[in-house]
Amino acid sequence: MFMYLNGQYICEEEAVIPVFDHGFMYGLGLFETFRVYNGHPFLLDDHLSRLNDGLKEMNIEKSFGREEVVSIIQSLLDKNNIKNAYIRWNVSAGNGMIGLQTEPYIEPNTIVYIKSLPEANGMVEKTGQIVTIPRNTPEGAFRLKSHHFFNNILAKREIGTDVTIEGIFLTKEGYVAEGITSNLFWVIEGVLYTPSLQTGILNGITRQFVLKLAEQMGLEIKEGLFPLDMLAEAEEVFATNSIQEIIPIKRVNAYDYKGIEGGIVAVLHKEYRIHSKQLWSVKELGG
The missing domain is CATH 3.30.470.10 (Aminotransferase class 4, branched-chain amino acid transferase, N-terminal domain)
Incomplete structure (x- = not known):
């Protein structure tokens, strides 16, 4: 190449x-x-x-x-x-x-x-696993997409080489943070939840895009500091990044979800696919 x-x-x-x-x-x-x-x-x-x-x-x-x-x-x-x-x-x-x-x-x-890469097609379902090492705090005021990846590597060592598993970080205080290379979302009674940037997570570009899509769909969105046991109430869980797009999660530890059958994740993915060959910025959504 x-x-x-x-x-x-x-x-x-x-x-x-x-x-x-x-x-x-x-x-x-x-x-x-x-x-x-x-x-x-x-x-x-x-x-x-x-x-x-x-x-x-x-x-x-x-x-x-x-x-x-x-x-x-x-x-x-x-x-x-x-x-x-x-x-x-x-x-x-x-x-x-x-x-x-x-x-x-x-x-x-x-x-x-x-x-x-092959031409983009359907979604690929994964299983989530909480890693024991906590998400480190950013080196500065906010997390940069920098060369500092040892925290991610330690987490990856925990889950091993299985590409169907998405490792999930908690903060040292026990709040849900993000995936090893992804942002995290979940749905409870039609409300879309995602960890706040206060947790020290990367403000992913796909994260921002999905939040805007959800807003246009009329979904209620809540960003905040959420404990792990909140995932027990979720019906849908999914992760996002710019290469794997929207990733339905069918299980996180002992909690089971709709995975690829989730209604909200399916609509978001459909909208994602419509825009993926034309948009230059999230700001272009809705005209």
Whole structure:
């Protein structure tokens, strides 16, 4: 596969970054993962907005606009002869001396990974499992989609390699937080619940999109700090992320749910599929 590295399209095997890159040395880097549907990068503007905000937070002097990014993505699609793809847009701080740096990073490394995906189809049901390690708190005021993933890796080790299991974090106080690589929702008597950003979770782009869809459907939505035993009352539970979209959960530990048969998750997925080949931003919903 061809990938993009600092203005060049190269084979994956040829890609290298310097050992003094502070993304490697100190974890100063950010990434966005998103899906391309038949050539269209879904909700790209929202992903770029979050990325650019994070770059400012990390003092990395770089920003990306739609035109530049679409051009690079289209070139990668063409060179790899694919239309449906997983994209990871990665920005690493760039070179620095040994030691922590307070000055801005002015020459970051931009790396774009691509992987072919099959054309999007129906939903894939999973089982949820509460992990024992608590969700760590963000490094700053809010969680960035950064290179700091060891908490996620420890949780993944708990559940193992089974891709049909979605590990679910609680905060150290015992509140439901998020999946290892997803946000979490559940339905009780027609009300849609999701953990608040106060829990320290990532404000996922698909999370934001689903909340907007639910609002347009007229659903009552509650965000807050919710204990684990609240899941015992739920009829539907589902997770979201930009690659797996909307993921029905049929069980979390001893609690059983409707899974793929859930009425609200089915409607949300149908609406998701309608918009996935055309929208650039959540703001475009409803005109």
